[in-house]
Amino acid sequence: MRILGIDPGLARVGYGMIEVEEHRGGAQHLLDCGIIRTDPGRSEGERMVEIARDLRVLIRTWQPQLAVVEKFFFYRSSTTISVVQARGVLMMTLARFKVPVVEFPPMQIKLALTGHGHAQKDDVLEAVMRELNLDTPPRPDDAADALAAALTGWFQR
Numbered sequence: 001m002r003i004l005g006i007d008p009g010l011a012r013v014g015y016g017m018i019e020v021e022e023h024r025g026g027a028q029h030l031l032d033c034g035i036i037r038t039d040p041g042r043s044e045g046e047r048m049v050e051i052a053r054d055l056r057v058l059i060r061t062w063q064p065q066l067a068v069v070e071k072f073f074f075y076r077s078s079t080t081i082s083v084v085q086a087r088g089v090l091m092m093t094l095a096r097f098k099v100p101v102v103e104f105p106p107m108q109i110k111l112a113l114t115g116h117g118h119a120q121k122d123d124v125l126e127a128v129m130r131e132l133n134l135d136t137p138p139r140p141d142d143a144a145d146a147l148a149a150a151l152t153g154w155f156q157r
Helices: 044-062 080-096 106-114 121-132 141-155
Strands: 002-007 012-021 027-037 066-070 101-104
Touching: 002 044, 002 141, 012 044, 012 141, 027 044, 027 121, 027 141, 044 080, 066 080, 066 141, 080 101, 101 106, 101 141, 106 121, 106 141, 121 141
Parallel strands: 002 066, 066 101
Antiparallel strands: 002 012, 012 027
């Protein structure tokens, strides 16, 4: 089973693609991770188009059977609306490709990976590395967060 984890944002969308070998006891492997980076010199609308285009490429390349999107925590900041709009573009693109989506808030992702909902970022990163048998941490942080979401999708299936 291929699972795409997504950490939404406008400037940077983290993504992580894992494959789980259900016939081999659920062994998990990293296939790809990184960020979709949008051009800050472009309008918000153009940046949304960039996000949709790059996500389409990921979906066509890896053909995930499930997408896990980190639920947005509402903060009072000037970027809240933009991030929510970018999240909408992500959800719409996944729906167009008929990729089932589950969502988890950050606290639930931390709980699934570390056993503690208030775990530190380093603890989550260590759990991602352990679960995917990685020698070096996935970078940037947005990609690591997306991998944590993907793993949570597998654990909570």
